[in-house]
Amino acid sequence: xxxxxxxxxxxxxxxxxxxxxxxxxxxxxxxxxxxxxxxxxxxxxxxxxxxxxxxxxxxxxxxxxxxxxxxxxxxxxxxxxxxxxxxxxxxxxxxxxxxxxxxxxxxxxxxxxxxxxxxxxxxxxxxxxxxxxxxxxxxxxxxxxxxxxxxxxxxxxxxxxxxxxxxxxxxxxxxxxxxxxxxxxxxxxxxxxxxxxxxxxxxxxxxxxxxxxxxxxxxxxxxxxxxxxxxxxxxxxxxxxxxxxxxxxxxxxxxxxxxxxxxxxxxxxxxxxxxxxxxxxxxxxxxxxxxxxxxxxxxxxxxxxxxxxxxxxxxxxxxxxxxxxxxxxxxxxxxxxxxxxxxxxxxxxxxxxxxxxxxxxxxxxxxxxxxxxxxx
Numbered sequence: 001x002x003x004x005x006x007x008x009x010x011x012x013x014x015x016x017x018x019x020x021x022x023x024x025x026x027x028x029x030x031x032x033x034x035x036x037x038x039x040x041x042x043x044x045x046x047x048x049x050x051x052x053x054x055x056x057x058x059x060x061x062x063x064x065x066x067x068x069x070x071x072x073x074x075x076x077x078x079x080x081x082x083x084x085x086x087x088x089x090x091x092x093x094x095x096x097x098x099x100x101x102x103x104x105x106x107x108x109x110x111x112x113x114x115x116x117x118x119x120x121x122x123x124x125x126x127x128x129x130x131x132x133x134x135x136x137x138x139x140x141x142x143x144x145x146x147x148x149x150x151x152x153x154x155x156x157x158x159x160x161x162x163x164x165x166x167x168x169x170x171x172x173x174x175x176x177x178x179x180x181x182x183x184x185x186x187x188x189x190x191x192x193x194x195x196x197x198x199x200x201x202x203x204x205x206x207x208x209x210x211x212x213x214x215x216x217x218x219x220x221x222x223x224x225x226x227x228x229x230x231x232x233x234x235x236x237x238x239x240x241x242x243x244x245x246x247x248x249x250x251x252x253x254x255x256x257x258x259x260x261x262x263x264x265x266x267x268x269x270x271x272x273x274x275x276x277x278x279x280x281x282x283x284x285x286x287x288x289x290x291x292x293x294x295x296x297x298x299x300x301x302x303x304x305x306x307x308x309x310x311x312x313x314x315x316x317x318x319x320x321x322x323x324x325x326x327x328x329x330x331x332x333x334x335x336x337x338x339x340x341x342x343x344x345x346x347x348x349x350x351x352x353x354x355x356x357x358x359x360x361x362x363x364x365x366x367x368x369x370x371x372x373x374x375x376x
Contacts, residue, residue: 051176055188057230060130061105061161062223064180065114065137065151067122071095102179102223103127103137103151104232106259108160110153111266113258114222115237116142119149127153130186141265144370145205145273147237148258149222150265161224164231166254169196169210177214177236177250179223189215194249199333201251203238206340207333209251210234216250225252234258274342275368276350277308278315280332291320292356297330298322313350313363322358323351340368 101118105111112127119125125137135153142149173193181187191214198209212225216239225234234252264271280299287293287300301319304310315321321329325348329335342348344367352359 051174051188051190051228054176054226054228054230055178058161058176058224058226058232059178059186059188060159061232062130062178062186063103063105063112063153064128064186065101065103065118065222066126066128067099067101067119068124068126069097069099069121070123071097100180100183100219101221102219102236104222104224104235105153105158105160106163106232106262108158110155110158111140111262112137112151112153113235113262114149114151115235116144116147116149118222119151120144125151127151127155129155129158141269141271143261143265143271145271146253146257146261147204148235148253148261148265150262161226162229162231163255163259164227164229164233166210166233166256169193169227169233169254171195174228175212175214175233176226176228176230177212177216177220177223177252178226179216179220179236181215181217181219183219187220191215191248196254198251201238201240203251206337208254208257209237210254212250212252213248214250215248216252272344273340273368274344274346274365275308276310276313276315276339276363276365277305278310278321279303280321280335282332283320291318291353293320293322293353295322295328297328297334298353299329299332299335309363309366313361315350315352315361315363316354318354320353321350322353323349325349326351339365 101114103112103114106113119139119142125139126134127137128134133155135155137151137153140150140152171193175191175193177189179187191212193210194213195211198211199207201207201209210225210233214225216236220236223236224232225236227233232255234254235258236250236252238251240249261271279302281302283293283298283300298320301315301317301321303317304315321335323329324335324338327338329338342365344365346365348363348365350361350363352361
């Protein structure tokens with residue numbers, strides 16, 4: 001009897017624990033969903049699934065942007081002809097061009113992210129919050145190569161959005177797009193993630209897009225793409241459409257990439273990237289055979305900038321770049337990303353294949369200009 005009592009005690013304790021755990025999961029199933037890293041779906045007043053809580057968390061941090069550009073008036077030669085008007089020629093006022101877009105507050109100090117193309121060339125920016133407040137927007141800096149810009153609004157008590165993990169996204173995850181399409185006011189659309197890591201879209205120099213079928217229309221640019229918990233995962237940027245309207249192919253810049261750009265702009269006023277001054281392309285199977293490239297990866301040099309770092313390092317068209325600082329180059333885009341992350345002024349080693357021979361070249365990284373001139 002004494003030997004079995006401890007076993008019975010353990011048995012009853014385990015049974016009671018399992019019963020309590022079962023009861024908790026029955027009454028609070030959202031706890032399990034949260035433990036798995038998923039976002040529990042709330043219920044509306046009628047018991048139907050609802051994302052109202054997620055929208056309530058995110059929407060206050062999504063702003064409307066109104067930009068103004070002053071352009072030269074259209075001139076009519078007849079109106080400027082002194083034969084007709086003499087010294088009484090009519091005075092032509094500047095034309096005013098307006099545009100709209102969206103932005104997302106990421107910092108309670110007033111820093112918000114939007115797209116470069118939303119504010120490019122703007123002479124004035126107005127920031128309008130969902131609570132009715134407005135303020136002039138100060139352009140802190142832009143990065144055309146990722147189509148991102150940072151604006152600061154001088155307002156107090158700003159609602160900064162919560163930030164999610166854009167690196168953990170999965171195809172099929174539910175997302176919400178919040179912005180100001182067509183200027184009708186803040187609007188929410190819902191969809192899923194259609195793809196991640198899209199990088200051959202041809203919109204920006206540096207691309208790593210989240211693709212979604214959530215409706216993104218003109219005016220949504222710079223707005224928020226959020227997950228089911230209302231956390232920011234991307235900055236809505238572009239659509240592919242033959243009609244100009246949403247057709248289920250929208251693109252957003254992952255928030256991990258956008259925040260990195262934002263921090264650079266706030267700190268330096270711009271984004272500083274490394275540059276070697278060469279244009280490369282992925283190798284075709286025929287080129288691999290002709291140039292005796294046996295390993296996977298590697299890119300062929302099409303052209304180099306005269307007197308640029310690659311030219312100074314004696315890189316030539318038809319060279320195959322296989323490594324940068326002992327890192328295998330998988331593709332032309334991968335090589336561009338490696339180089340852009342290098343600090344200007346740093347010394348690097350470049351592994352190449354030339355006429356079947358493996359060579360090593362040393363180069364000094366320069367700061368990347370916007371539009372290099374290549375020679376072939």
